[in-house]
């Protein structure tokens with residue numbers, strides 16, 4: 437199999453005082469070893485997704501030194517309170533976008549489930565990043581949770597000129613349909629292996645093959661049967677096999693199609 441992990445946080449192993457870094461330290465191996473283990477399972481490209489400016493710097497640095505890694509630069513909705521009144525945010529963001537192997541903007545979006553940042557801050561930073569995607573002609577990696585009504589209103593203001601993926605999609609058939617109508621890709625991760633909600637399982641079955649991207653969100657969201665361990669990009673294969681069974685699809689066909697989708701969206 438030739439697979440892509442379109443969403444992981446392996447660059448954050450070296451972040452300081454960071455929850456993600458603490459999880460990686462529990463795994464106790466280097467970033468290079470994590471990548472080698474993934475490659476043994478056929479995961480040949482990885483997109484390292486930034487969650488704030490410092491974290492995006494780490495993703496850009498890793499992409500710069502490792503052939504199989506690509507970077508996404510973004511400010512996660514949880515982090516937006518810290519940036520909303522900082523006048524240097526735009527400049528810092530744009531200087532990172534100019535670095536080699538930056539293939540996307542994100543993760544960005546709205547999260548009204550956790551509400552770690554205020555609504556207005558989340559909306560301001562989402563708009564800033566959508567504007568950047570338009571200006572720099574880059575795809576978006578979108579994180580939207582319990583916030584689709586506001587999200588579609590904002591997204592539709594761009595009148596079909598944006599492209600991207602709804603990462604970690606677990607929402608309704610209705611919002612799946614809206615995403616597909618707008619040409620968005622759908623990111624499926626380990627949640628599919630442990631989500632027992634019949635409605636969600638039915639929704640997964642209806643994702644068009646030509647819109648599926650596979651992702652781990654490692655070190656988070658470890659798939660079954662590895663729950664309790666730290667997630668790693670090598671588990672993309674498990675997610676591919678599980679999803680293909682749920683969709684009654686040939687796993688090799690899902691692997692080929694999802695890899696083609698990743699190449700198409702991110703130009704990698």
Ligand SMILES: [Zn+2]
Pocket residue numbers: 443445485543653
């Ligand atoms: Zn993520």
